Amino acid sequence: MLDISHISKSFNPGTVNEKKALTDLSLHLEPGDFVTIIGSNGAGKSTLFNAIAGDFMADEGSIVLDGHDITFLPSHKRSKSIGRLFQDPMRGSAPHMTIEENLSMASGRGGWLSRITRADRAVFREKLALLDMGLEDRMRQPVGLLSGGQRQALTLLMATFCPPKLLLLDEHTAALDPATAEKVLEITRDVVDQHKITTLMVTHNMHQALELGNRTLMMDSGRIVLDVAGERRRSMTVNDLLDQFRQRAGKTLDNDRILLS
Amino acid sequence: MLTVATTALELGLIYSLTVLALFLSYSMLNVCDLSTDGCFTLGATVGAVVAVSGHPYLSLPAAMAAGVCSGFVTALLQTKMGINSLLAGIIVNTGLYSVNVAVLDGSPLMNMNKTDTVFTAARDLLAGTPLAGWSDILVGAVAAALVILFLALFLNTKLGLAIRATGDNPDMVSSSSINPSFTTIIGLCVANAFTGLSGCLLGQMQKSVDVASIGQGVVTIALASLLIGATLLGRGPIALRALGMVLGAFLFRLVYAIALRLHMPAFMLKLVSSVIVVLALSIPYFKSQWPMLKRRLAHRSPAGKEVG
Numbered sequence: 412m413l414d415i416s417h418i419s420k421s422f423n424p425g426t427v428n429e430k431k432a433l434t435d436l437s438l439h440l441e442p443g444d445f446v447t448i449i450g451s452n453g454a455g456k457s458t459l460f461n462a463i464a465g466d467f468m469a470d471e472g473s474i475v476l477d478g479h480d481i482t483f484l485p486s487h488k489r490s491k492s493i494g495r496l497f498q499d500p501m502r503g504s505a506p507h508m509t510i511e512e513n514l515s516m517a518s519g520r521g522g523w524l525s526r527i528t529r530a531d532r533a534v535f536r537e538k539l540a541l542l543d544m545g546l547e548d549r550m551r552q553p554v555g556l557l558s559g560g561q562r563q564a565l566t567l568l569m570a571t572f573c574p575p576k577l578l579l580l581d582e583h584t585a586a587l588d589p590a591t592a593e594k595v596l597e598i599t600r601d602v603v604d605q606h607k608i609t610t611l612m613v614t615h616n617m618h619q620a621l622e623l624g625n626r627t628l629m630m631d632s633g634r635i636v637l638d639v640a641g642e643r644r645r646s647m648t649v650n651d652l653l654d655q656f657r658q659r660a661g662k663t664l665d666n667d668r669i670l671l672s
Numbered sequence: 673m674l675t676v677a678t679t680a681l682e683l684g685l686i687y688s689l690t691v692l693a694l695f696l697s698y699s700m701l702n703v704c705d706l707s708t709d710g711c712f713t714l715g716a717t718v719g720a721v722v723a724v725s726g727h728p729y730l731s732l733p734a735a736m737a738a739g740v741c742s743g744f745v746t747a748l749l750q751t752k753m754g755i756n757s758l759l760a761g762i763i764v765n766t767g768l769y770s771v772n773v774a775v776l777d778g779s780p781l782m783n784m785n786k787t788d789t790v791f792t793a794a795r796d797l798l799a800g801t802p803l804a805g806w807s808d809i810l811v812g813a814v815a816a817a818l819v820i821l822f823l824a825l826f827l828n829t830k831l832g833l834a835i836r837a838t839g840d841n842p843d844m845v846s847s848s849s850i851n852p853s854f855t856t857i858i859g860l861c862v863a864n865a866f867t868g869l870s871g872c873l874l875g876q877m878q879k880s881v882d883v884a885s886i887g888q889g890v891v892t893i894a895l896a897s898l899l900i901g902a903t904l905l906g907r908g909p910i911a912l913r914a915l916g917m918v919l920g921a922f923l924f925r926l927v928y929a930i931a932l933r934l935h936m937p938a939f940m941l942k943l944v945s946s947v948i949v950v951l952a953l954s955i956p957y958f959k960s961q962w963p964m965l966k967r968r969l970a971h972r973s974p975a976g977k978e979v980g
Contacts, residue, residue: 487846495847503847505840512833516848523831570847 412609413440413577418462418472420633432458433469434633440577445603445610445624449617449652451665454630456613460579463611465489477576494570494608496563496583503566506555510546510565511535513554517569538568542598560591564598574606581613596623616670617649627652631660678809680929684922685812686877689870690894691901691917692819697863698898699913700827701856702839703750706761706891710768711742711864712871713887717775719872720782720881728788731872739868740861742768747860751853772883780883782875789876808877815873816918819866824911826862835859889942896945897921899952924948 420433432455440446450456462469465486473482481489496503504513514535515527532550539547542564546557554562563583570578580599584592600623603610614620620627627644629637629652636659639647656664690712697705715735722731742764749760776782794807803810826832837845838855845852871890875881901920905912928941936944 485851487849487851490847491849502841502843505837505844507840508833508836513837513844515830516833516837516845516850519849521830524829526828526830 412442412444412477413438413463414473414475415439415463416473416475418469418474420458420462420467420469424470432633433462436472436634438628438635440609440611442609443607444626446612446626446628447620447624448611448613448628448630449615449620449664449669450613450630451660451662455633456630457581458633459630460495460581460611460613463489463577464493464495464579492576493579494575494577495579496566496570496581498582498585500559500563500566500586503569504554504562507553509551509553510539510557511550513565514538514550514569514572517572519573538572539565541601542568558591560587560595563587563591563595567595567598567602571602571606571608574608576609578603578608578610580610582615583612585615617652618670621647621649621652629656629659631656631662636660676929676933677926680925681922682808682812682877683874684897684925685809685816685918686870686873687890687894687897687925688812688816688918688921689819689866689873690890691897691921692816692823692914693863693866693870694891694894694898695914695917696823696827696835696866697860698895699902700836700839701859701863703757703856703860704761705743705746705860705863706758707742707746707764707768707864708761708867708891708894709887709889710765710772711739711867711887712874712890713772713881713883714738714742714768714775715868715871716875716881716886717772717782717883718868720784720787720875721775723789723876724782724784724787726788728790728793728876731876732790732869735868735872736865737868739864739866742868743860743862743864744857746864747857751856769883776881776883782881784876784879784881787876787879789879790873791877811877812873815869819869820911820914820918823914824909827910831855831858889945892942892949893924893945894921896948896952897924899949900924903952 415436415438417435417437418433419431419435422428422430422432436455436459448456461467463474465481465484465488468483473480475481476492511527511532515531518531518534520531520534521528535550536547539550544561544564546561546565554565557565567583583599584595587595596619602608610624612623614623621644625644626638626640628635637655653664690708694705694708697703715738718738719731719735722734746760746764749755749763750757755763773780790811791808794811795804798804798807798810827836834845834848834850834855835858837848838852838859842852845855871887875886897920898917899920900923901916901918902913904919905916907913924945928944931940931944932938
């Protein structure tokens with residue numbers, strides 16, 4: 412589904428502040444893969460996502476999504492097949508526009524000069540009801556009035572309204588309180604399962620990294636240092652994971668927000 | 673007093689088209705379009721030339737088309753050439769001075785005393801009816817009503833939503849598979865069409881165009897009207913907020929006209945509009961600082977020195 416070959420990215424090249432954020436990184440995902448990613452601070456997890464989503468072009472290498480070379484495609488064109496959620500719940504929706512207006516933009520329904528129809532509203536209502544947050548009765552309220560968890564759930568709905576080929580989740584529950592985070596994660600799992608969306612998820616929760624999905628990557632210094640799946644992953648504990656990281660990266664995992672439980 | 677209100681209404685309605693243009697570019701798209709002065713003048717010069725050549729009705733779409741071109745250039749500079757949006761507006765504004773003089777065939781002045789304009793046409797049409805004395809106001813009112821109607825419909829289409837979202841959260845636009853450059857270009861083209869129309873109508877109403885003065889400071893005047901309008905009708909459906917813009921333009925002109933009656937010299941207009949804009953933009957800031965200031969004042973020791 413996704414084929415990343417030998418991509419590299421440096422920031423401020425040729426200066427004292429040069430930082431190699433990604434170094435000759437390759438990754439292959441099968442359709443339906445749900446991959447969790449963990450890594451130390453500045454390991455390049457978000458940079459990898461930015462490269463895939465098209466916030467910048469990689470200095471070298473190529474990215475192929477479902478047979479299409481997207482290496483040089485601008486981000487708004489990639490977003491047709493890539494859905495994305497950030498840690499900040501505010502980034503995914505327009506605060507001064509209503510829930511239905513936000514959904515209308517994400518839905519891709521109708522042409523440029525079309526307006527929100529009754530049929531659109533019925534579809535939005537039905538999808539919002541699945542979130543079980545009562546948002547279906549607040550469709551004409553501005554999104555800025557929602558709580559962080561509600562906004563993140565709405566963003567998830569928007570990102571998957573037309574099921575994307577690839578879903579990028581960048582610690583999308585990290586800014587939420589534990590109960591809400593659990594709820595958003597549950598919705599995420601349902602949506603991904605239902606549409607069999609290939610998913611990459613960055614998390615700082617080691618337990619979650621092993622429990623969710625079918626494959627786990629560990630990143631350090633712009634490289635993938637550990638890639639486990641299948642039987643080996645099933646038998647792994649959080650301690651095994653930390654040991655492995657120490658061996659591969661030659662240092663202990665130093666993510667200041669890491670959750671071991 | 674009635675004549676004061678009538679003049680305020682005439683001018684308010686015509687300038688309200690520029691206020692509605694800023695409503696689109698400034699309030700919706702979050703771009704402060706500083707090419708407004710030049711574009712307003714461009715509408716006036718193009719409209720004047722077309723009217724003088726004998727086409728009073730054609731002058732309106734011509735001025736709007738000229739506005740679209742101006743808006744397109746401003747948008748191109750900021751979306752495709754990496755120029756800061758304020759700077760792009762100033763650059764286009766400066767360039768437009770030459771364009772405007774060129775449109776008037778090298779002269780900075782144009783007289784339309786004997787020219788058929790939409791205002792003379794309306795006067796002829798309404799001659800002998802009870803509305804005879806109101807023709808100028810009617811022209812402005814029809815134009816403002818059509819622009820409000822257009823905006824109310826347009827801003828609720830999918831393209832309109834995308835333009836509003838571009839000002840609200842550009843990240844979200846791009847992740848909805850919409851190119852934010854595209855929405856910025858469309859938004860500025862539409863907005864500047866109204867600015868051009870506004871300039872065209874003002875030129876025709878006062879029967880002359882002076883490139884050096886007709887558009888000078890229009891952006892600040894329009895911004896002042898916009899902020900007054902947004903204070904009065906800042907919430908609710910688009911049509912109501914757009915109506916608020918017209919109301920703002922009228923009130924601004926009314927206050928100004930009354931001040932003139934009270935012997936304020938005419939050249940004070942621009943200073944007054946600057947002060948209104950400064951007040952309207954700074955009051956929310958001072959409001960947010962006020963609780964802190966109150967605490968600091970309360971914390972002063974009896975001797976007048978700050979504690980800590």
